[in-house]
Amino acid sequence: MALARASNGWRTEEGPALGPARALCYDQRPRVSDKEIPLELDPVILFFLLGLGAGLMRAEMRLPAAVYELLTVILLLSIGLKGGVELAGADLARILPKLGVVAAMGIVVGLMGFAILRLSPRLPRADAAAIAAHYGSVSVGTYAVAIAFLDTLGVDYEAYAAAFVVVLEVPAILLGIVLVRGLRPSVGWASVMHEVFLGKGVVLLLGGLLIGVLMGPERLEPFEPLFFDAFKGVLALFLLEMGLVAATQAGALRRHGVFLIGFALLFPLLGAIVGAVFAWGLDLTLGGALLLSVLGASASYIAAPAAMRLSVPEANPGLSLTASLAVTFPFNVLVGIPLYYGVLSVVYPGVGGGA
Amino acid sequence: MALARASNGWRTEEGPALGPARALCYDQRPRVSDKEIPLELDPVILFFLLGLGAGLMRAEMRLPAAVYELLTVILLLSIGLKGGVELAGADLARILPKLGVVAAMGIVVGLMGFAILRLSPRLPRADAAAIAAHYGSVSVGTYAVAIAFLDTLGVDYEAYAAAFVVVLEVPAILLGIVLVRGLRPSVGWASVMHEVFLGKGVVLLLGGLLIGVLMGPERLEPFEPLFFDAFKGVLALFLLEMGLVAATQAGALRRHGVFLIGFALLFPLLGAIVGAVFAWGLDLTLGGALLLSVLGASASYIAAPAAMRLSVPEANPGLSLTASLAVTFPFNVLVGIPLYYGVLSVVYPGVGGGA
Amino acid sequence: MALARASNGWRTEEGPALGPARALCYDQRPRVSDKEIPLELDPVILFFLLGLGAGLMRAEMRLPAAVYELLTVILLLSIGLKGGVELAGADLARILPKLGVVAAMGIVVGLMGFAILRLSPRLPRADAAAIAAHYGSVSVGTYAVAIAFLDTLGVDYEAYAAAFVVVLEVPAILLGIVLVRGLRPSVGWASVMHEVFLGKGVVLLLGGLLIGVLMGPERLEPFEPLFFDAFKGVLALFLLEMGLVAATQAGALRRHGVFLIGFALLFPLLGAIVGAVFAWGLDLTLGGALLLSVLGASASYIAAPAAMRLSVPEANPGLSLTASLAVTFPFNVLVGIPLYYGVLSVVYPGVGGGA
Amino acid sequence: MKRKLLTVITEQALERQLVQCVMDHGARGYTLTEARGQGRRGVRSADFEQVGNIRLEVICEEDVARQIAETLHKKYFDDFAMVLYLQDVEVLRSEKF
Amino acid sequence: MKRKLLTVITEQALERQLVQCVMDHGARGYTLTEARGQGRRGVRSADFEQVGNIRLEVICEEDVARQIAETLHKKYFDDFAMVLYLQDVEVLRSEKF
Amino acid sequence: MKRKLLTVITEQALERQLVQCVMDHGARGYTLTEARGQGRRGVRSADFEQVGNIRLEVICEEDVARQIAETLHKKYFDDFAMVLYLQDVEVLRSEKF
Numbered sequence A, B, C: 001m002a003l004a005r006a007s008n009g010w011r012t013e014e015g016p017a018l019g020p021a022r023a024l025c026y027d028q029r030p031r032v033s034d035k036e037i038p039l040e041l042d043p044v045i046l047f048f049l050l051g052l053g054a055g056l057m058r059a060e061m062r063l064p065a066a067v068y069e070l071l072t073v074i075l076l077l078s079i080g081l082k083g084g085v086e087l088a089g090a091d092l093a094r095i096l097p098k099l100g101v102v103a104a105m106g107i108v109v110g111l112m113g114f115a116i117l118r119l120s121p122r123l124p125r126a127d128a129a130a131i132a133a134h135y136g137s138v139s140v141g142t143y144a145v146a147i148a149f150l151d152t153l154g155v156d157y158e159a160y161a162a163a164f165v166v167v168l169e170v171p172a173i174l175l176g177i178v179l180v181r182g183l184r185p186s187v188g189w190a191s192v193m194h195e196v197f198l199g200k201g202v203v204l205l206l207g208g209l210l211i212g213v214l215m216g217p218e219r220l221e222p223f224e225p226l227f228f229d230a231f232k233g234v235l236a237l238f239l240l241e242m243g244l245v246a247a248t249q250a251g252a253l254r255r256h257g258v259f260l261i262g263f264a265l266l267f268p269l270l271g272a273i274v275g276a277v278f279a280w281g282l283d284l285t286l287g288g289a290l291l292l293s294v295l296g297a298s299a300s301y302i303a304a305p306a307a308m309r310l311s312v313p314e315a316n317p318g319l320s321l322t323a324s325l326a327v328t329f330p331f332n333v334l335v336g337i338p339l340y341y342g343v344l345s346v347v348y349p350g351v352g353g354g355a
Numbered sequence D, E, F: 001m002k003r004k005l006l007t008v009i010t011e012q013a014l015e016r017q018l019v020q021c022v023m024d025h026g027a028r029g030y031t032l033t034e035a036r037g038q039g040r041r042g043v044r045s046a047d048f049e050q051v052g053n054i055r056l057e058v059i060c061e062e063d064v065a066r067q068i069a070e071t072l073h074k075k076y077f078d079d080f081a082m083v084l085y086l087q088d089v090e091v092l093r094s095e096k097f
């Protein structure tokens, strides 16, 4: 793969452009040998568990909303900038069609979710569509954990993976709206489009990508201490907060019944398989396949809730947010990511993936 | 001491496991020669003075509560993680009994405080107990300044000192409640225990310790930029805020009279002596003895106020908070820490301590 | 110039006191050759544009006020500390008179602004004075971008430039008050002085300068990761927020008419020329001349609005804030700084400046 | 002078629509504060942006207040967490409201 | 329909107890905002968590409001910074309160 | 017992003056919350400190409330964004207000 990157350094295949000084700063990460099966937890996960435990025990601890905002902004910019930096100098003509395919994957995952949810006779159509929109869209937090996971293992992935997040965020949300409202939403397409495309996820990821592409790695070096070196620390704080938030949603789980919990636990497996199949079709590396699987498995908890709330207000926001935040996010982060990687590392090369 | 650590590096006695690259990053701190008497101020203190001065002059400057929360969370996690990383691979069987002794020290300091405060005929029993609880418990901010002080000097201390903070936080608070309510608090022990053990101090310090122990230094390396490298900067901002807060409490000083101010200035000396005696009994290094002295001298302003407010509400929270925040914290940070160190460095080796 | 500094390192002319380890960390910045005309955008500008674009499109993105406060505090302290560190060991007797001259420059720029604004028959005297106060005072955010600009180019500037910001902040505000109230302001000079000298700009810049001078570069090393290494990242987040804020003010532009917009676009050019003339008179380096020009061109949006609101309340705060935030700040940051530098680098050496 | 104070407590997500509705009905201003709480639709905390509340106050003439209340009721009560109530207030400068 | 609005301003530390008390007396909901202020027990600023206030509003039937006020008064007035007051409000959907 | 509740919504910049004025007129306390909003002087958002509002509440005797309102009106209405209104409230401990 011409665009594969060494995930524990900045070198591209064009060679170690940044020289030995940089290598010194980045090559310190432990690399697992290719034999080891790395199913142990990534350290960042422990911060999530800490937050979750504290929340469930009702510890006297809150991270104020302003802190959550700051951490989210830094994470989104970091992921965007990192992706953009890697993209700088890449062959956009080859990448854009792939991004189109990935966007279509969002629709596929969303439709599968909707079909399955419609099997429940008691779940109104609007709720099925709203939940499907959440699961067809993606979670940036989960993606960040997957990146941290790959970096810890020293596994490479496609330079442009951050762009996957951008193109997957929106399509399933539009799908969810169309499934309820048809092609003429009551609030008008202009307002829907505004809501969907101008959420902070798309704006900051896309903004970061653009800045990264325009400036390239060398000019962005002064920004590394905050946006790249501190990435794992910021992610740790973010996951601590997510644990606390997930704990507050856990109470709602009992109310929502077994079907929803079952869906929130099992649908990610299906989403991961779809992601892997698309990765195989797109000829991604093993690392890229993991990322696309994780994106397929993950459910939105920022963009989708905001958009569905206004466009499909009759859907109960508690259902989708609880499923996404209190079940699927913890599941993916604790079990899913290592599981998908374990399976992929055995199966994917076998079918000729990542060759 | 098998567990003594080089405080300006990560090397344990097992040898420089992390190699020359790390040493390069950590060994740049200036070391004072052993002859120098380092009574000059640590730079972080100046940030406290800046905040205090700005507050006293009523400058138009506030750090919002959300910022204070963020800084506190980072400090607590940093201290916990650092302690945990050092503890990884240590002989827990030898350490746990020592921690039990340190916990008992909290009771001793608390009882001494209570006995002295009861000498004042006008101070109600509930207030005496509440203030004693604050002084038997500890201040993480003061501990952080003491660590910064030792790091600046390049003085070693026990790997597990962060655990001292955890085990000292709670006992004196329980003591304070028992002194007023007896063994059957009106709100019930379950609620008291929840309040006391699930404050953010215990949760984040303990959580950080556990994560540090479980992961060890190598796997936590990606977290260093935020939690370790930025430590002093975060501490500086925290102290700036503490200065502003102390200034707002200063107005209350006049109302509370000479006895309280005298107690808040002199009791720390006693607490420091108790700490030093316990350190000597536990055979700690000179650095460890300073830390235990500082913990003995310091007074809680997070955990104790919250717990006493609900468990002993008839105590006037203004008394203990003003003493702790507006007198003892500044005193320890400005005068106490270098003073205790100056005395200890002369006396402690003389009696065979830290040998 | 004895005090000129290598802006992309800590070395003073006394030599590379901090040794090769530090140099390794600082000398990675790309240096443009002296031939290149560096009119391309600094990366930080892109973050401003991102925020401005997002704001103008009404994206669902806000940085809470608490985050803005935190970023402002870090920026002010960083600039102050950096300046102080460079000043440590400098010859204060030679610098203080120069600072007096720079303070006078604030009055000159303010008077020029007032004279021009009084040409408009419809603008009340109070409004003219308030706007003049904003433009005679300075914007720390603009100064930070100018520093980042010089650092990116590797251009040296005077060690004590941060002190320019401090001494320029206040005089024009006092001038503005005197122009309306005469020498006996209705709220009393004590209250005016408090408002003017105890804003967070003066306090934190001056505090940082003092801490830097007192501690010197070596003792402040542990603070570098947060205050210096993360500087550009923090500045990027700050500019993102400033973009969002500027966008909210943009709506007010239409109401305020062409004269105000014209003033806000053209007066900076005059201010920059005044700055350059003063720089030439003070025999500053090219870098110092750029900084003084930028300060002359920039308009306050923190200190001046707060002070004028209370001392000259009849002035419409919307006029000056909109001009300063929505026109002059973007103009200086996007166009002004490279423009002033481009002109200065041709003209300034020609007239014997910076020799 | 007598006016009505209309207070609306609802989901943050509705802020734009709410403001639009209030101004469309001819109110001259409004005030917003952040809030959290509990009601028929469960606990709404401010820690996570999706689930915070806002509290909007409008001082206006009685009929305007009733019209706003009516419209909000019709448009949003079925699908959104929302509480609203009316009070009498005395204002100094009636021309502002 | 007429209901009572009970407003309580007190120390942040009491939040859990307050909510418990309100719901125990049969109120159907409440709204919380962060506040600061000054009273008999001195200045309470929000900058430092120990010393901030909360402001709680409950809309409910008059007797419920009076009972809550009574209970809070008995339990907390002696030891805590607390102010409470009652107002008349008109609500649209009386079954919610 | 009956008292008056005076609510003032104005610019953050006035906080000190407002508190001073309230206490000078003999009120025993006040409560402050952060707010934003819109009125005659345009939109005032809380994102940028210069342009946020505060919302001040004072419970006091009627004549004190009217005097405070009068003073604020005279001193600040011309030059500052400001809205104020009065309501009747019932308090439990009248000696506190």
Ligand SMILES: Nc1ncnc2c1ncn2[C@@H]1O[C@H](COP(=O)(O)O)[C@@H](O)[C@H]1O
Binding pocket: D009, D010, D035, D036, D037, D038, D039, D040, D041, D042, D043, D044, D053, D080, D081, D082, D083, E027, E028, E029, E030, E031, E032, E057, E058, E059, E060, E096, E097
């Ligand atoms: N009885 C009540 N008193 C005061 N506030 C209420 C009450 N019921 C609901 N609220 C507030 O209104 C919001 C929406 O209420 P609901 O539509 O009942 O979920 C809640 O989150 C509370 O903040």
Ligand SMILES: Nc1ncnc2c1ncn2[C@@H]1O[C@H](COP(=O)(O)O)[C@@H](O)[C@H]1O
Binding pocket: E009, E010, E035, E036, E037, E038, E039, E040, E041, E042, E043, E044, E053, E080, E081, E082, E083, F027, F028, F029, F030, F031, F032, F057, F058, F059, F060, F096, F097
């Ligand atoms: N007269 C008053 N008007 C409005 N709020 C008050 C008044 N007195 C007290 N408060 C608020 O109630 C809190 C507790 O009051 P206190 O118990 O008097 O200390 C204060 O911190 C203020 O926020």
Ligand SMILES: Nc1ncnc2c1ncn2[C@@H]1O[C@H](COP(=O)(O)O)[C@@H](O)[C@H]1O
Binding pocket: D027, D028, D029, D030, D031, D032, D057, D058, D059, D060, D096, D097, F009, F010, F035, F036, F037, F038, F039, F040, F041, F042, F043, F044, F053, F080, F081, F082, F083
């Ligand atoms: N009719 C109104 N109802 C509620 N709040 C208002 C109203 N008019 C103005 N306000 C608030 O009072 C502030 C100042 O108003 P003004 O002086 O009209 O600009 C505004 O920013 C709003 O927060």
Ligand code: NA
Binding pocket: A109, A134, A135, A136, A137, A138, A139, A271, A295, A296, A297, A298, A299, A300
């Ligand atoms: Na998905």
Ligand code: NA
Binding pocket: B109, B134, B135, B136, B137, B138, B139, B271, B295, B296, B297, B298, B299, B300
């Ligand atoms: Na102690």
Ligand code: NA
Binding pocket: C109, C134, C135, C136, C137, C138, C139, C271, C295, C296, C297, C298, C299, C300
């Ligand atoms: Na200027």
